[in-house]
Amino acid sequence: GPGLPDEAGQLMRIITVASAHAIPVLGVCLGMQAIAQHYGATLLNLDEVLHGRTTPLVSVIFEGIFDGLEVPCEVGHYHSWVVDELDFPANLEITARNASGLPMAMRHRTLPIEAVQFHPESVLTPSGPAMVSNWLDSVEQYRSMHPVEPSTARLWMGKPSDD
Numbered sequence: 001g002p003g004l005p006d007e008a009g010q011l012m013r014i015i016t017v018a019s020a021h022a023i024p025v026l027g028v029c030l031g032m033q034a035i036a037q038h039y040g041a042t043l044l045n046l047d048e049v050l051h052g053r054t055t056p057l058v059s060v061i062f063e064g065i066f067d068g069l070e071v072p073c074e075v076g077h078y079h080s081w082v083v084d085e086l087d088f089p090a091n092l093e094i095t096a097r098n099a100s101g102l103p104m105a106m107r108h109r110t111l112p113i114e115a116v117q118f119h120p121e122s123v124l125t126p127s128g129p130a131m132v133s134n135w136l137d138s139v140e141q142y143r144s145m146h147p148v149e150p151s152t153a154r155l156w157m158g159k160p161s162d163d
Contacts, residue, residue, distance in 0.1 A: 004043065004081070005034035012038060019111060022146060024139040026132070027115030029079050032106065035115045039089040043081045050077035054124045057104055059097040064107055064114055064138050065131040066096060075104065076124020082117060112142040
């Protein structure tokens with residue numbers, strides 16, 4: 001696999017910049033782990049590796065990426081680490097769990113940052129396209145209430161910031 005968040009090139013720096021400028025982020029798998037770690041969580045190495053397997057989400061908050069979806073909802077996994085809830089940051093909220101109670105999705109309480117431990121882009125996640133579409137809708141809604149500053153707009157377009 002890709003390893004741990006601190007081993008993934010510029011990943012942690014990207015999350016720092018996105019958080020500082022309220023740039024929308026949808027973290028997938030390692031992305032969820034990195035976002036959680038950025039805000040102070042630790043990770044647990046699973047006893048059983050979940051590569052190429054599906055499990056149902058059984059506990060979901062039906063907002064954001066899960067708006068309008070049915071539960072249980074099968075999702076595809078390719079990971080061996082999960083976010084540890086023992087020191088879960090207060091500014092993040094768990095939005096979905098699997099049957100074992102492990103966090104499978106989360107979001108920031110005030111920023112446009114959501115993350116999933118599974119892979120919505122995988123054929124093993126039939127509702128994945130709806131999840132991504134819901135996330136894009138939530139970004140549009142967030143931006144309608146929080147206009148983008150010019151310096152942040154440059155970051156959104158992949159151009160260097162002047163700060």
